[in-house]
Amino acid sequence: MSRNRNTEAVRLVEHDVSTTPPVLAAELAAAWADIQSRHPELPDLAAPESLIGESSSACGSGLSFERLLHEAVHGIAAARGIRDTSRAGRYHNRRFLAVAEELGLVHPEEPHASSGFSLVTPSAETRRAYRPTIERLQRALKAYSAATEADGGGSFRGPAARHGSSGGGVRVKAVCDCGRNVRVVPSVLAQAPIVCGACRKPFRIPDTADAAVERAASAGSEDRVEAVAGVG
Numbered sequence: 001m002s003r004n005r006n007t008e009a010v011r012l013v014e015h016d017v018s019t020t021p022p023v024l025a026a027e028l029a030a031a032w033a034d035i036q037s038r039h040p041e042l043p044d045l046a047a048p049e050s051l052i053g054e055s056s057s058a059c060g061s062g063l064s065f066e067r068l069l070h071e072a073v074h075g076i077a078a079a080r081g082i083r084d085t086s087r088a089g090r091y092h093n094r095r096f097l098a099v100a101e102e103l104g105l106v107h108p109e110e111p112h113a114s115s116g117f118s119l120v121t122p123s124a125e126t127r128r129a130y131r132p133t134i135e136r137l138q139r140a141l142k143a144y145s146a147a148t149e150a151d152g153g154g155s156f157r158g159p160a161a162r163h164g165s166s167g168g169g170v171r172v173k174a175v176c177d178c179g180r181n182v183r184v185v186p187s188v189l190a191q192a193p194i195v196c197g198a199c200r201k202p203f204r205i206p207d208t209a210d211a212a213v214e215r216a217a218s219a220g221s222e223d224r225v226e227a228v229a230g231v232g
Contacts, residue, residue, distance in 0.1 A: 021144075024140055030136075041079050049192060069126075077099050084099065090115055097117040104123050105123070106121060
């Protein structure tokens with residue numbers, strides 16, 4: 001298997017667990033690399049920093065190795081061209097469950113009415129296989145959480161809250177030079193650059209002018225589609 005970019009993070013965190021977002025992001029990348037070593041078709045994790053301080057009712061309530069496995073299922077599904085969710089990404093269908101089972105996740109209950117098979121959990125065998133990685137990531141998350149609680153007066157609500165962002169972590173689109181984009185909390189992006197794995201350039205939140213150009217281009221495309229439809 002060819003070396004992926006995420007494996008470079010392993011060397012960054014070999015001897016020290018830091019409470020800073022960049023090093024916690026490296027821990028996340030190292031854990032992701034461990035999953036990749038067992039599932040080579042899993043794409044690289046483009047922006048581990050964007051996971052810090054984030055939560056998702058559809059994909060798990062907090063950051064953990066279990067959450068990374070869940071995201072890895074989506075990554076493999078995307079690589080295979082599988083549509084694994086519906087209802088704006090909230091409902092996780094049986095195609096999601098099939099890939100999840102390949103990664104050692106189980107869903108013993110019937111699908112949830114709104115989120116489907118989202119609430120998958122690692123089997124006992126999977127936990128044993130990833131035990132060193134799980135324990136290391138747990139230590140990093142615990143240290144980061146403790147530092148954040150001390151900084152924020154005893155309440156851990158993620159970096160968005162600590163940096164004065166309203167809404168507790170609303171994500172916006174950030175773009176890189178090659179045109180890829182990620183959704184990220186602005187305060188997280190402000191703490192350290194998030195670098196694109198393809199062009200190696202940092203993601204940035206478009207300014208007002210960029211946004212206006214993008215909206216104009218989008219509107220023009222819609223007008224052309226309507227014009228074509230009208231001719232038909």
